[in-house]
Amino acid sequence: MPEELTETEILADAMGLLPCPMCGSEAKVSTPYGVQCVICKGCHLTISDHDGRGAIRKWNTRLPIAGAHGWKLVPVVPTSAMRLAGKRCDKTELRIYQAMVNAAP
Structure with missing residues (x-):
């Protein structure tokens, strides 16, 4: 039976996740201890927020x-x-x- 997607994973699919700003690797969403996080699969840079949309928005925000x-x-x-x-x-x-x-x- 396939694993159900969390709300944050569904948001990440809809909004898209940019590559890691530090190493360029792919990112994933995670919810350790109830905290919404976006984590780099390469260097493990982590951005968190109280909700999934905020974590994704923070992750995707880059300084020019x-x-x-x-x-x-x-x-x-x-x-x-x-x-x-x-x-x-x-x-x-x-x-x-x-x-x-x-x-x-």
Whole structure:
């Protein structure tokens, strides 16, 4: 006999679950101890709420990558300009890092 779906599982099917924001793995819904949760199947990141709709909404909410204040997207591999900026600045780790980030495209 197939297992009955919980209300939160039905909501997750209807609303859809985005991949994990940390590792990109698939997520699942769970109700441990009566708490509605969305849990990553990979890294086990967990978001909970008093109801299933709230947990799913929280899970699916993402900050815009380029719009997060104080953050800047930089290449995974430093560019020539970034390496040169790091070499030219004072030799403290923070200043090298700041110079390289500022030189990023």
